[in-house]
Amino acid sequence: MKIKGNVHYVGVNDRTKALFEGMWPLPYGVSYNSYLITDKKIALVDTVEVDFFERYLRNIRQVIGDRPIDYLIINHMEPDHSGSINLIRKYYPEITLVGNRKTFDFLTGFYGTAENCLVVCEGDVLSLGRHHLRFYMVPMVHWPETMVSFDETEGILFSGDAFGCFGALNGGVLDTSMDTTPYWSEMERYYSNIVGKYGSPVQKALQKLKGLEINVIASTHGPVWTEQISRVVTTYDRLSRYATEPGLVICYGSMYGHTGLMAEAIAEGASERGVKKIVMHDVTRANHSYIIADIFRYNGLAVGAPTYNGTLFPEMEALLGKIVSRDIKGRYLGYFGGCSWAGQAVKRIAEINERLKFEVVGTPVEIKHGVDSDSLEQCKILGRAMADKIMAD
Numbered sequence: 289m290k291i292k293g294n295v296h297y298v299g300v301n302d303r304t305k306a307l308f309e310g311m312w313p314l315p316y317g318v319s320y321n322s323y324l325i326t327d328k329k330i331a332l333v334d335t336v337e338v339d340f341f342e343r344y345l346r347n348i349r350q351v352i353g354d355r356p357i358d359y360l361i362i363n364h365m366e367p368d369h370s371g372s373i374n375l376i377r378k379y380y381p382e383i384t385l386v387g388n389r390k391t392f393d394f395l396t397g398f399y400g401t402a403e404n405c406l407v408v409c410e411g412d413v414l415s416l417g418r419h420h421l422r423f424y425m426v427p428m429v430h431w432p433e434t435m436v437s438f439d440e441t442e443g444i445l446f447s448g449d450a451f452g453c454f455g456a457l458n459g460g461v462l463d464t465s466m467d468t469t470p471y472w473s474e475m476e477r478y479y480s481n482i483v484g485k486y487g488s489p490v491q492k493a494l495q496k497l498k499g500l501e502i503n504v505i506a507s508t509h510g511p512v513w514t515e516q517i518s519r520v521v522t523t524y525d526r527l528s529r530y531a532t533e534p535g536l537v538i539c540y541g542s543m544y545g546h547t548g549l550m551a552e553a554i555a556e557g558a559s560e561r562g563v564k565k566i567v568m569h570d571v572t573r574a575n576h577s578y579i580i581a582d583i584f585r586y587n588g589l590a591v592g593a594p595t596y597n598g599t600l601f602p603e604m605e606a607l608l609g610k611i612v613s614r615d616i617k618g619r620y621l622g623y624f625g626g627c628s629w630a631g632q633a634v635k636r637i638a639e640i641n642e643r644l645k646f647e648v649v650g651t652p653v654e655i656k657h658g659v660d661s662d663s664l665e666q667c668k669i670l671g672r673a674m675a676d677k678i679m680a681d
């Protein structure tokens with residue numbers, strides 16, 4: 289499939305994997321994008337997960353037949369893109385691998401050798417004939433070795449994971465040949481789940497790439513962007529700044545319904561005061577992938593759960609751990625919890641917030657045994673206090 293000039297898409301769809309990185313659901317699949325530039329020299333940009341190699345090789349041969357490939361550009365070493373490197377070397381033994389010093393450290397560790405390699409540095413250019421690829425280092429977007437390659441001839445940014453999203457490609461590859469509607473929420477989920485911790489490196493990368501005249505963004509996952517580049521860049525900029533819109537995410541765990549009722553009362557209080565975007569998640573039933581995406585979107589977060597085995601309900605502990613590890617900044621936090629004899633849940637949430645550093649709103653509500661009209665009223669008051677902060681932003 290032609291992208292622009294003599295640049296072709298040779299990637300594959302994965303519609304069988306249930307969980308990306310073993311954790312994140314893929315209801316619409318995922319694509320592993322790879323590109324072939326056919327010039328005097330032929331360059332392959334990134335590869336695909338090894339399970340799909342046969343399909344991948346067929347895609348490559350449909351474009352170049354029996355011609356050899358001169359270069360493999362390795363923008364990123366995570367195995368969903370590097371997994372086919374050894375098989376590519378087997379089928380194209382003369383190929384030169386192009387990466388930076390860190391790339392080849394990873395290459396040796398994952399695949400045993402780093403022979404026939406060309407080391408490139410920031411700003412170096414590789415000429416293929418008419419096409420000139422310039423390399424920019426973008427460490428931690430999303431691994432330390434990550435770089436992007438810019439085809440200065442066609443204005444194509446081979447961006448690695450940057451600007452990627454979940455969702456396999458249903459026939460078309462370019463944004464102009466599809467309805468992109470389903471990809472935007474999958475982009476937010478992909479970013480928040482996979483890249484979410486690295487907001488600062490993403491911001492540095494966006495600054496570095498700002499001056500380039502980009503006609504095409506060719507990332508490693510999802511559509512190839514041409515007409516909607518500005519929306520893609522804006523989305524990544526917003527997410528990497530941890531910027532929000534007014535709204536409240538209420539996450540709760542509940543064994544016998546009491547903390548669940550507290551969550552309902554908080555939602556009622558927030559709604560009374562005008563918050564329209566209220567999302568409620570039972571932390572045991574909702575996949576954390578979707579909860580994290582919502583927390584990236586909205587400025588308010590209420591969390592509550594029972595005490596369990598002398599500490600916080602485990603699924604809530606797990607969720608809060610995922611929020612801590614993503615360095616999410618600047619949310620309003622309300623919290624609540626309960627116990628049957630020795631209350632620890634509320635105390636534990638307060639401890640975790642020492643690392644989150646979210647602004648605590650209102651008074652935390654703690655119940656013993658079950659809810660009553662007084663505790664539910666306290667929850668409503670908490671919901672109202674959160675609404676006032678959320679809507680004032």
Ligand code: FEO
Binds near residue numbers: 366369431449
């Ligand atoms: Fe799609 Fe960081 O790999």
